Structure formats: structure tokens, C-alpha cells
Amino acid sequence: MWKLPLTKFSNMRFPTPVALSWIAELIGAEVIGDEHALAGGINEIHRVEPGDLAFVDHPKYYNTCLQSAASFIIINTKEVSIPEGKALLVVNQPFDAYTAIVEYFRPFQPAVKPVSDTAKIGAGTYIAPQVFIGEHVIIGRNCRIQPNVTILEHCVIGDDVVIQSGTVIGSDAFYYNTKKDRENWYRRMLSCGRVVIEDAVEIGAGCTIDRGVSHDTVIGRGTKIDNQVHIGHDTIVGRNCLFAAQVGIAGATTIEDGVVLWGQVGVNKTLTIGKNAVIYAQSGVGVDVEPGKIYFGSPAEDASIKKRELVWIKRIPELWQKVMNS
Amino acid sequence: MWKLPLTKFSNMRFPTPVALSWIAELIGAEVIGDEHALAGGINEIHRVEPGDLAFVDHPKYYNTCLQSAASFIIINTKEVSIPEGKALLVVNQPFDAYTAIVEYFRPFQPAVKPVSDTAKIGAGTYIAPQVFIGEHVIIGRNCRIQPNVTILEHCVIGDDVVIQSGTVIGSDAFYYNTKKDRENWYRRMLSCGRVVIEDAVEIGAGCTIDRGVSHDTVIGRGTKIDNQVHIGHDTIVGRNCLFAAQVGIAGATTIEDGVVLWGQVGVNKTLTIGKNAVIYAQSGVGVDVEPGKIYFGSPAEDASIKKRELVWIKRIPELWQKVMNS
Amino acid sequence: MWKLPLTKFSNMRFPTPVALSWIAELIGAEVIGDEHALAGGINEIHRVEPGDLAFVDHPKYYNTCLQSAASFIIINTKEVSIPEGKALLVVNQPFDAYTAIVEYFRPFQPAVKPVSDTAKIGAGTYIAPQVFIGEHVIIGRNCRIQPNVTILEHCVIGDDVVIQSGTVIGSDAFYYNTKKDRENWYRRMLSCGRVVIEDAVEIGAGCTIDRGVSHDTVIGRGTKIDNQVHIGHDTIVGRNCLFAAQVGIAGATTIEDGVVLWGQVGVNKTLTIGKNAVIYAQSGVGVDVEPGKIYFGSPAEDASIKKRELVWIKRIPELWQKVMNS
Helix, strand or coil: CCCCCCCCCCCCEEEEEEEHHHHHHHHCCEEECCCCCEEEEECCHHHCCCCEEEECCCHHHHHHHHHCCCCEEEECCCCCCCCCCCEEEECCCHHHHHHHHHHHHCCCCCCCCCECCCCEECCCCEECCCCEECCCCEECCCCEECCCCEECCCCEECCCCEECCCCEEEECCCCEEECCCCCCCEEECCCCCEEEECCCCEECCCCEEECCCCCEEEECCCCEECCCCEECCCCEECCCCEECCCCEECCCCEECCCCEECCCCEECCCCEECCCCEECCCCEECCCECCCCEEECCCCEEHHHHHHHHHHHHCHHHHHHHHHHC | CCCCCCCCCCCEEEEEEEEHHHHHHHHCCEEECCCCCEEEEECCHHHCCCCEEEECCCHHHHHHHHHCCCCEEEECCCCCCCCCCCEEEECCCHHHHHHHHHHHHCCCCCCCCCECCCCEECCCCEECCCCEECCCCEECCCCEECCCCEECCCCEECCCCEECCCCEEEECCCCEEECCCCCCCEEECCCCCEEEECCCCEECCCCEEECCCCCEEEECCCCEECCCCEECCCCEECCCCEECCCCEECCCCEECCCCEECCCCEECCCCEECCCCEECCCCEECCCECCCCEEECCCCEEHHHHHHHHHHHHCHHHHHHHHHHC | CCCCCCCCCCCCEEEEEEEHHHHHHHHCCEEECCCCCEEEEECCHHHCCCCEEEECCCHHHHHHHHCCCCCEEEECCCCCCCCCCCEEEECCCHHHHHHHHHHHHCCCCCCCCCECCCCEECCCCEECCCCEECCCCEECCCCEECCCCEECCCCEECCCCEECCCCEEEECCCCEEECCCCCCCEEECCCCCEEEECCCCEECCCCEEECCCCCEEEECCCCEECCCCEECCCCEECCCCEECCCCEECCCCEECCCCEECCCCEECCCCEECCCCEECCCCEECCCECCCCEEECCCCEEHHHHHHHHHHHHCHHHHHHHHHHC
């Protein structure tokens, strides 16, 4: 029986492990370290794992990258100390090198028909007219995919999933390399991750869920999402969450099981919202939220503190009066 | 001449009135009361009418449901006092019974073509390429339906209506039965209501308007809606309203005639915003708003009070200074 | 080599200059001034240029319109003093006259196929399945237009542009003539402008960019836009801007080069946000922002002032205590 590969996120793995010397030739790099070592895949810095390649091009982040789980660092300097068992791939433009590797292993494949021949669709699943399903998409059983939905290449959808009209699954990450000394400041990191949607998830109309840059964006089992919700790249959403309409979640954030986000909530990138936390409508979450907490406000904080604060604001005129009369 | 059936909202009516005994057999219920009584339709609790079935499964809401306009209550207890002229249908799982009735009368019909043969489209109406129009949709005269619009089954559109690209009319309600002692906490209430859009309404691009759960979502004559607006299930919008971009309105709310909602306003569920009220941009409306009032803030309150409050906040440092110097 | 016509915005120009007497006959107007003068095009008041027609129907705006760059004023009075070198076209209903002129020169052309034969698409550009491309659209080279994108008539897209799924380019402006003494209060201004997207712009999924009413909506070179962003009619966005998800910008606003808008920011109409300004998430911009400034809050103000204010609010209880104890 087909099962979602969720115990291990399937980021941008190479088909087989690849010798560092081969990678070095592809990107024109000098290897410092063991050139016979084998790389398993490539990842951006937030989601690297042992055996991965990662890249860094700014001195400010050299150390973070070297100390990350990545085994092989594409970098534009030799003047760093290399942690035990790691290797450097030294190039002038690490970003271009990253792009070249991704393009080699995941070349852009233009779709030629609305529903790709390489897509696998489970028994009992209804695909409405005018749905787009890209290459290598996997959809489970008993799903309902409504008209004008777009499911882009390599995305994985579980069983009993509902996706309403106009929703886009697997759009590219909004993730750029910035250099203000060139004509176009921003260059896109190619997205080679996927979107993985577990069983019994329901997604409303007009939503957008970006694929991971090099990892997966995951929506956990039983989570329900209202209309016009945006979920950024590499975000991991737990099970049985409830997101009301027009919620927006930036990239690489973790939303644990049972979290409730009310309408128009915004969540910043690379945060964690703990299990069963509740965020009231229109709040802007800019910090981690502990499990079970209720948050409110923009910027959001503990709802009971925020509510007291609103009462205190109402008392300023009274306070003014007291001071004037004293 | 075809006219919109707006004097009486056409919720989930049965084709003909149905004997309670027949319903009881369908859902395996014990009838307490007159089993020869005839039920006209089924409705969720916010919009029930005499002759309707409704259901309740939590003791907290038993009384609300029994005292509602519903004539026949699907319930999981016998230990309640039954109002004069009403009857109970006792089952273990009222939610499952509700679902079974809806599925019997409104079985899911997979669309097989982009524009259904059962849809009726008035003279002078332009349907662009790549529009989806579901079963039993009715569209009036001289409308303009732009590319990539989705109009789902049973929705009704008046004359002189404009719907811009990417908009979805008739997506399912975001309305769940919650029980945290099962693997998947949330189970969707099937939506058997419609969206009814009156004459001269104009709807922008990328909007989503959910159908009613058991009733209709209605957009009143002459109302104009900007891009990326979300309107929840069973919401009734009056005539000549103006909603700016990215407004979100939750379910079962009533917006009276002439209301103006500026950009990114959020409105909570089951509220009433009175005639000609104006809500300033980004406000979050969590309480009823009286006719003619201007509201602002998140949470929103009377705009003149809110503006004074913003001035008072600016005076805290001055107040601090006074206290320090006294 | 094809180049974007960006030095001069191509608003609603007539094919050749048109004699005022001919226009007068078309709309049944009395000419006050030189009826042999030649009009070059028609524009709404925010974007008029010399040689243009403009219209005004409310005494409150007579003077603004007469003193604007417009050469020829469609107006419902003779009791105004006419600036040197200008002429009036006097009618009872200037709005209807404006509509008649636009409809004559830009009659509605129903699309009959998903990709129009009059569209021009550059070499190396990929158009995915289920994309709609309207009449007279121009798309440059090496673009990627993803599934279920809608690009409406007359829009112009540069080279190396990416547009992700579900996005709508060229929807009509949300811009109405209001009169509350008729059954339908709001009548739409016909949109005869375009959307012009310069080279190397990237636009996320589920965005909506409205065409100008009589001018162009412009997205400058190298600007990157995340998912579910709304940009109103006649807005001019500079180069190398960065807009995060769910940003909304109202009509006829100017965003200068290098501006960063974080998630869910709202920007009011007809403002200017200066070069390299940064607006923090969920802010509501209701006033002009000077170049290089950082703004925050709803309503937005200088972020350092706003942050101090948040600290002052936290100190109210302490202040209260001091006053009570004094």
C-alpha cells in the first residue's frame, strides 16, 4: 500500500550519492578536503542534513554554515577553519554554483499537457475539469480536486484530501539572493523541494502553498485550511491545525499540531508556534509561541496581557485627569 | 421573465415535503413526536425556518436548537423537554445523520465538462475561455464572466454582473464538527446551500465566495467588490455595498445595504454591520456595528473614539513628565 | 530589437489626434473654445497630460480638473473660467460622455480562444497549459508563464519575467462613479489603460494586478512580488522593489525604486512611498513615506517612534501606580 514518505523529508536528494570531485568539476570549484567523499543532496541552510551540500557567500554567515549539519560547504573563501570531517568547495560565486547543481539535477521541464502522464492518481479520486497536474505528482485515494486547481511537479498529496478551486500547490519559493551592486538586485534561489500534503487535509479556494527551496513544505494529517491562505516555502504544519481565511505564513516556519490561526493572521519566517496554541484574528506573530498559549495583537503577545493593555489605554484620560487635579 | 428567487432564500429544500418516518428510517432514528409530520428541508442552526430539520450534538447547544425555528431536531438524547409542535429524531451521532440526509438529497456530482449542460446562461452574457460553470448554475443576461473564473454547482447569478478572472463562486463552507478524541479532529459539514448574486453586482479578480452550509450566501443588488475579497458561507450582503481589496468576511454574518469596508478589513462571523456603516482599512470587526457608524481599529470601535485614543497614547510621555516633576 | 515603451506611458491614446468638433458630436457636447483643436487621448484626472481630454462632474472638483494638465475638459457647467488655451465640452452627464469615448475607441472584444492570435510572444518564453492570453498582449523573451495564469488584453510583459500560477494581470480597475440618488449607486469607470511589466520582474501565485483606468499600471525592472499580492489601477512601482505575501496597494499610488513592503502591508491610494523605504509587516500606510524611512503600525508611522510608543503603553500601569501613591 502506498504511504507518504514522511518519516524522512525527501529534500533535493541526488539519484545516487555523487563524488565531491564530480561536483567540483561541474561548478569549477577547488576542493579542500576529501574529494572522494560522497554527497547525498543539496539543501539551503535552514534544513541541511549530514551528507548534504550547502552554500554560503557572505562572511557574516560563514560560521553558521560551517557549523551546520552540512558536510560540504560551497564557499567563496579559503580563510576559514574547516570542522572535522567536512570539506569545502571553493568558487567565486557560491550562489551560481548552487544554481548550476540544482539545474543539473532538476532541469526545468515544460509541461505540455494539463495532466501529466507521469502523475499517479489514486482510486476514487475526482479530478475536475481544468485542473493542472504537473510531472511526477502523486495523489492518493478518494481525494476531490476542484476546477482550476494547479498542482505543480513533484508534489505529493495523501488520501481523502480536498483542494478547492483556484488553489495553487507547489509554486516556487519567494527566496532571493540579494546584491545591491548589480542592475537586478534580487536573484531567485531555484526551488527544488516539494509540497507534501498528508491524509485528510482540506484546503480552501484561492490558497497558495509554496514548495520548499531544497526541502519540503508539509501540511500534516487532518489539518483544515480556509480560503486565500498563503503558506511559504519549507514551512512544516502539524496535524489537526485549523487556519482561517487570509492567513499568511512566511518561509521555514514550524506550526505544531493542533494550532489554530484565526483570520488574517500573519506569521513571520523561521518561527515555531507550539502545540495547541491559538492566535486571534489579524495578529502578527514575530516571535516563537509556546504550546497552549493564546496570542493576540500586531505584534502579537500573550492575549491576557494584550487585553489588559487595551484596558489600560482606555484609562489614560482618567489618569490625565488625576494628574491635572493633583 | 426570469427573476431571482430572493424574497425567500432557497436553502436546502427537499423536492417535496418528506415524512419524518421516512427520514427516521434513512438515518436510523427513533422519532419522539408526530412521525407523520412533513419536513420541508434541512438547515444549520443559524438559518433554520419552520418546517426545517436541524441537528445538535452537544448539551451546551440543546436548548438553542430546541428553541430555534426548526420543527424537527436531530439529537443524541431523549432527556430534553420538547417544545409544542416539534419532534425529535434521536440518534447516537447527529452529525453523521445530517451528513447522510444531505448526501441523499444532494449527492456529489462530478463535473465532466467545463461548462455543464444543465447550466442556463442568459442572452448577451459573455463567458470567456477557461471558465468553469457547474451543474444547475443559472446566469442572467448581459453578464461578463472573465477567463479562469469558477462558478460551482447550483449558484445563481443575476443580470449585468461582472466577475473578473480567477474568482471562485460557490466553494464549500469552512465549517467543521470538532471532536478532539478522534484521530482527525475536524469533520466537514457538507455544504448544500448556494451563492446567489443579484443584478448589477461586480466582483473583482481572485475573490472567493463560499456557498451556504444549508442556506444561501447572498450578494445584494449593485454591490461592488474589489480583488482578493473572501466572503464566508451563509453571509448576507445588502445592496450598494462597496468592499475594497483583501477584505475577509467570516460565515453567517449580515452586512446591510450601503456598507463600505475599506482594504484588508476583517469581519467576524454571525455579526451584523448596520446600514451605511463605514469600516476603515485593516480594521477587525468583532462586534455588531450600528447603522451609519464609522469604525476603526483591531479590535474595531467607533472611529472618533479610536482616533482620540491614538492621540492619548501620544501624550503618555508628557504625562510621565508631569508626574515625574510633581 | 523590441523595447518596452516606458519613457512615455502609453495611456488611452487615440490612433491619431482627433478634432474636438468630432468628439463633441460623438458625445453631444457644446464646445466652448477652439473646436478645431486636436485631442491626443483621454485620461482620468490623476494621470492627465497636455493634449488629453479629462472629465469632471462635481463642482467640488471643477477647479482641480480645470487646473490639471488636461487640455479639454468634459464638464456639466459653463459657469467656470477657462484657463488660457483650454476648451470645454459641455454635457449633462460627463461620466456617460467619458464612457462613450472609451467604448468608441476601445470596444469590448470578447476573447474566443485561450491564447489570442494577436498576442506576440518572444523567443524562449514558456507558456504553460491553461494560460489565458488576451488580444494584443506582448510578452518578451525567456519568460515563464505558469499554469492557470490570466493575462488580459493589451498588457505588456518584458523579458525574463516569471508569473506564477493563478495570477491575473490586467483585471479592470475598482474605480466607480458614485451617485446615491439612483437605484445602483456605483457605475464603473471603464478601464482603458494597461499593465506594463518590465524585464526581470517575478510575480508570485494568486496575485492580481489591475490595469490603469486610462493610464498604465507599471511594475519596474527587477521587482519581485510574493504570492497573493494585490496592486491597484494606475499604480507605478519602481525597480528592485520587494513585496512580501498578501500586500495590497490601492490605486494611483507611486512606489519608488528599492522599496520593501513586508507581509500583509496595506497602502492607500494616490500616495508616494520614497526610494528604499521599508514598511514592516501588517502596517497600513495612509500618508506619503519619505525615501529611506522605516515605517510600522496601522496607521503606519516612523518605526522608531512607533516602537517607543509600544514601550510607553507598557508603562501605563507603572505610571498609574506612581500617581496613586503620590
